[in-house]
Amino acid sequence: MAFRFEDLQVWQSALELNEQINQLTKAFPKDELFVLTSQIKRAADSVVLNIAEGCTGQTKPVFINFLNYSLRSSIEVVSCLFIARKRTYISEEDFKNLYDKYEVLTKKITALRNSL
Numbered sequence: 528m529a530f531r532f533e534d535l536q537v538w539q540s541a542l543e544l545n546e547q548i549n550q551l552t553k554a555f556p557k558d559e560l561f562v563l564t565s566q567i568k569r570a571a572d573s574v575v576l577n578i579a580e581g582c583t584g585q586t587k588p589v590f591i592n593f594l595n596y597s598l599r600s601s602i603e604v605v606s607c608l609f610i611a612r613k614r615t616y617i618s619e620e621d622f623k624n625l626y627d628k629y630e631v632l633t634k635k636i637t638a639l640r641n642s643l
Contacts, residue, residue: 532582537635541575541597544628548604551625555616563616567607573600578636587643594640601633 532538548571552564574597581593605626612622 530579530583532579535578535582535639537632537639538575538578538582540628540632540635541578544604544625544632545571545575547625547628551611551617551621555611559616563607563610563614567604567611570600570603570607573597574604574632591640591643594636594643598633598636598640601629601636605629 528534548567552568555564577593577597577600581590581597585593608617608622608625608629611617612619
């Protein structure tokens with residue numbers, strides 16, 4: 528692998544969840560395209576991108592800062608999932624599945640941050 532972040536399990540998990548969010552939002556109403564759909568996709572993208580950006584050629588304190596951004600974006604995704612469930616855009620099953628996966632991801636990001 529050419530880039531250091533590609534070896535990180537936390538980045539790989541975030542990338543997989545990013546794709547799941549992308550697939551999920553395809554069923555959102557069209558009037559949400561520039562609102563909730565855009566917001567949740569940008570937040571999911573941010574999780575992946577901040578892990579990669581912080582990992583590549585940065586000092587430990589800078590990497591920790593980027594991991595903090597990634598954590599906040601993960602929480603933003605979860606909040607968007609709550610909104611989507613409340614508006615009945617997603618099923619309870621989809622909500623629970625992604626909620627649980629983002630809970631695990633945030634623990635992985637936190638563990639990585641704490642190990643630095």
